[in-house]
Amino acid sequence: MPQLINTTTSNLNIKNIKYLIKKYQSPFWVYDANIIYNKIQLLKQFDIIRFAQKACSNTHILQLMRKNNLKVDAVSLGEIQRALSAGFKKNSDEIIFTADLFDKETLSKIIKYNIPVNAGSLDMLKQLGSISPGHHIWLRINPKFGYGHSKKTNTGGENSKHGIWDPSLAIPIIKKYNLKLIGLHMHIGSGVNYEHLKKVCHAMIKSAIQINKKIIFISAGGGLPIPYKFNEKPINIKKYFALWDQARNKISQFLKTPIQLEIEPGRFLVAESGVLVSQVRAIKKMGNKNFVLIDAGFNDLMRPTMYGSYHHISVIPSNNRKINEYKTIETVIGGPLCESGDIFTQKEGGNIETRTLPIMQIGDYLIFHDTGAYGASMSSNYNTRPLIQEILIENNTFKTIRRRQTIEELLSLEQ
Ligand code: LLP
Numbered sequence: 001m002p003q004l005i006n007t008t009t010s011n012l013n014i015k016n017i018k019y020l021i022k023k024y025q026s027p028f029w030v031y032d033a034n035i036i037y038n039k040i041q042l043l044k045q046f047d048i049i050r051f052a053q054k055a056c057s058n059t060h061i062l063q064l065m066r067k068n069n070l071k072v073d074a075v076s077l078g079e080i081q082r083a084l085s086a087g088f089k090k091n092s093d094e095i096i097f098t099a100d101l102f103d104k105e106t107l108s109k110i111i112k113y114n115i116p117v118n119a120g121s122l123d124m125l126k127q128l129g130s131i132s133p134g135h136h137i138w139l140r141i142n143p144k145f146g147y148g149h150s151k152k153t154n155t156g157g158e159n160s161k162h163g164i165w166d167p168s169l170a171i172p173i174i175k176k177y178n179l180k181l182i183g184l185h186m187h188i189g190s191g192v193n194y195e196h197l198k199k200v201c202h203a204m205i206k207s208a209i210q211i212n213k214k215i216i217f218i219s220a221g222g223g224l225p226i227p228y229k230f231n232e233k234p235i236n237i238k239k240y241f242a243l244w245d246q247a248r249n250k251i252s253q254f255l256k257t258p259i260q261l262e263i264e265p266g267r268f269l270v271a272e273s274g275v276l277v278s279q280v281r282a283i284k285k286m287g288n289k290n291f292v293l294i295d296a297g298f299n300d301l302m303r304p305t306m307y308g309s310y311h312h313i314s315v316i317p318s319n320n321r322k323i324n325e326y327k328t329i330e331t332v333i334g335g336p337l338c339e340s341g342d343i344f345t346q347k348e349g350g351n352i353e354t355r356t357l358p359i360m361q362i363g364d365y366l367i368f369h370d371t372g373a374y375g376a377s378m379s380s381n382y383n384t385r386p387l388i389q390e391i392l393i394e395n396n397t398f399k400t401i402r403r404r405q406t407i408e409e410l411l412s413l414e415q
Pocket of ligand 1: 052055098143155187189190191221222223224264265266268290303373374
């Protein structure tokens with residue numbers, strides 16, 4: 001039962017975390033750039049790696065991706081602006097906008113910046129085509145089934161709002177507005193397994209044949225899982241690539257044109273690179289249950305409350321005592337928010353669980369592992385709590401890549 005983070009294999013080790021704890025106020029996020037580089041290397045077989053920045057959209061992380069020749073996906077005007085400020089180019093396919101609708105401001109900026117659009121609805125095609133004929137587009141196709149680690153992350157099938165159900169209906173619209181169809185895209189959800197993957201590849205081939213238009217790209221979307229628990233196996237990328245490569249070759253043969261294979265992961269690239277550091281501020285018994293309350297809440301790390309997600313938790317003692325691995329206690333970990341759901345040890349549906357953890361003292365630190373994806377990027381200001389600091393470890397240096405927001409900044413919006 002490991003309670004302390006690994007001391008040898010990454011920069012996210014006890015020595016570094018202790019250094020940061022002394023220097024900065026908890027809670028804060030820490031990322032290790034090396035882990036991101038290593039994950040990028042694993043995907044090098046794909047022609048294009050497009051980072052789904054929603055997983056971790058800090059501009060410094062985006063710059064790191066750009067320097068490693070990745071491209072980027074944006075799902076909002078804010079994410080487009082982030083990509084531009086990180087150095088990704090307009091008038092190119094370095095940024096692609098993926099969505100199921102346009103608001104007016106986003107549409108006009110996309111046309112101004114000439115950013116290709118991965119359209120998830122026919123209305124998007126009409127609205128874009130009527131003012132920007134010739135615009136480069138992809139079709140995001142709903143393969144009529146989906147998959148996800150939680151119902152909330154399943155993006156295919158009848159219960160999903162994502163993608164175009166019948167892509168053949170897009171063809172007359174594309175013709176009418178002279179739009180340039182360059183790619184087909186499918187993303188069925190997060191946490192995909194091989195069985196579903198085979199089905200997606202098959203659905204992609206079927207759609208490409210049905211549409212029968214010379215395209216340049218297909219995108220496998222994102223969704224590659226990572227092992228959040230110690231007994232989970234990492235995904236076999238070779239197998240993943242082989243399935244998509246086969247699909248690409250079939251499409252390429254049918255259309256008699258070369259096809260580039262793109263992948264669009266978020267979590268796979270960044271989840272394991274990040275931890276959330278928090279401090280124990282209160283310990284109390286509620287009947288027979290032992291509650292440990294920390295200074296981070298679901299406004300900081302939302303995944304456990306939103307999906308019942310598991311994050312491994314380690315303890316760093318605040319003093320020199322040794323945490324005896326055998327002196328453990330069943331513990332519920334909660335945050336400071338005014339809601340009973342502000343619990344980090346819960347299942348989907350909100351059932352509270354306990355975690356076997358060392359007996360803690362006030363002032364000890366709790367480390368939440370694998371929070372580099374959908375950690376900081378899903379944080380909110382609920383309970384008027386400022387966004388917390390983000391720190392990047394790169395080449396043995398510690399760099400604050402986002403300072404803590406101030407309460408004054410929050411209030412100033414209302415003045
Ligand atoms: N591409 C598209 C079109 C997507 O909708 C998504 C995720 C991705 C790529 C990246 O998926 P990934 O490789 O990260 O699984 N907040 C949830 C995940 C929501 C994902 C939404 N779309 C979580 O914390 O697990």
